[in-house]
Amino acid sequence: MTGFVIKTTGPDYTVRSTEGDFVCKIKGNFRIKGIKSTNPITVGDVVDFDPSQGYITALHDRRNYIVRKPTNLSKQLHIIAANVDLCLLVVTIKNPETATTFIDRFLATSEAYHVPTTIVFNKTDLLTEDELEYLEALEYLYRNIGYNTIRTSALSGDGIEEIKQLLPGKFTLLSGNSGVGKSTILNKIIPAANARTASISESHHKGMHTTTFSEMYEIESDSYLIDTPGIKGFGMFDMDKDEISHFFPEIFKIGQECRFSNCTHTHEPGCAVLKALDEHYISQSRYKSYLSIREDATESKYR
Numbered sequence: 646m647t648g649f650v651i652k653t654t655g656p657d658y659t660v661r662s663t664e665g666d667f668v669c670k671i672k673g674n675f676r677i678k679g680i681k682s683t684n685p686i687t688v689g690d691v692v693d694f695d696p697s698q699g700y701i702t703a704l705h706d707r708r709n710y711i712v713r714k715p716t717n718l719s720k721q722l723h724i725i726a727a728n729v730d731l732c733l734l735v736v737t738i739k740n741p742e743t744a745t746t747f748i749d750r751f752l753a754t755s756e757a758y759h760v761p762t763t764i765v766f767n768k769t770d771l772l773t774e775d776e777l778e779y780l781e782a783l784e785y786l787y788r789n790i791g792y793n794t795i796r797t798s799a800l801s802g803d804g805i806e807e808i809k810q811l812l813p814g815k816f817t818l819l820s821g822n823s824g825v826g827k828s829t830i831l832n833k834i835i836p837a838a839n840a841r842t843a844s845i846s847e848s849h850h851k852g853m854h855t856t857t858f859s860e861m862y863e864i865e866s867d868s869y870l871i872d873t874p875g876i877k878g879f880g881m882f883d884m885d886k887d888e889i890s891h892f893f894p895e896i897f898k899i900g901q902e903c904r905f906s907n908c909t910h911t912h913e914p915g916c917a918v919l920k921a922l923d924e925h926y927i928s929q930s931r932y933k934s935y936l937s938i939r940e941d942a943t944e945s946k947y948r
Contacts, residue, residue, distance in 0.1 A: 749934030886942035
């Protein structure tokens with residue numbers, strides 16, 4: 646029987662098929678057979694399974710997937726979700742503040758694994774005039790690169806309808822740091838989800854985890870929203886450092902004009918990217934993120 650994984654909790658995988666939902670496990674040898682990840686099966690995976698035995702027997706080829714750093718010391722990647730049509734990256738200007746390096750790492754990862762991403766700026770009702778100006782600058786930056794952005798206030802419901810218009814016919818991943826309001830947005834879109842929410846840690850101004858496993862919620866028959874645990878860090882996996890510029894669209898485009906085809910955009914004469922950076926056609930924050938990921942790849946932190 647074939648179905649797709651809608652929930653992962655430890656060793657258990659809930660698989661949805663035309664015959665209903667089944668809780669399955671995987672055998673030990675399945676964990677290591679050609680899959681270099683801490684979790685061989687993830688939400689969104691299409692699998693074959695034996696309902697009488699309760700075991701997943703085969704994993705179908707993935708169209709794409711999104712990965713992050715593992716939470717332990719393992720150098721293997723951790724797959725957040727597979728076969729995703731759209732990613733909603735939820736970020737906040739404050740309470741907690743989402744670092745632009747995190748945004749850029751996530752966007753580079755989604756570019757690498759071919760997942761279209763919309764940036765959702767949440768909690769915009771909390772912002773001062775100065776903070777709104779900063780928000781406008783970020784919106785301008787990312788829209789110019791080619792990313793869609795949406796402003797929301799999950800508490801008031803502002804922007805939720807705009808999000809809903811993106812969802813029909815898609816498997817959509819809802820992701821971001823802890824505390825940015827993913828669960829509140831999920832509850833606004835699917836009230837029956839009843840996802841847990843929590844306040845911000847006053848001592849560190851960071852979010853506390855409320856989602857501890859990935860789960861897919863049905864919006865309608867062909868539309869699902871995937872809720873994931875809050876993510877603290879992102880690394881680029883299985884990627885040569887000289888490929889990283891391919892996943893920064895503005896750097897890749899301008900890089901075609903460099904004097905040398907193998908330009909690293911760090912020091913070379915005739916580098917069009919460094920010239921564009923000096924002339925403010927490429928933002929300093931994006932370039933710093935690019936250098937940071939190159940450094941990680943050089944040191945093999947996430948490989």
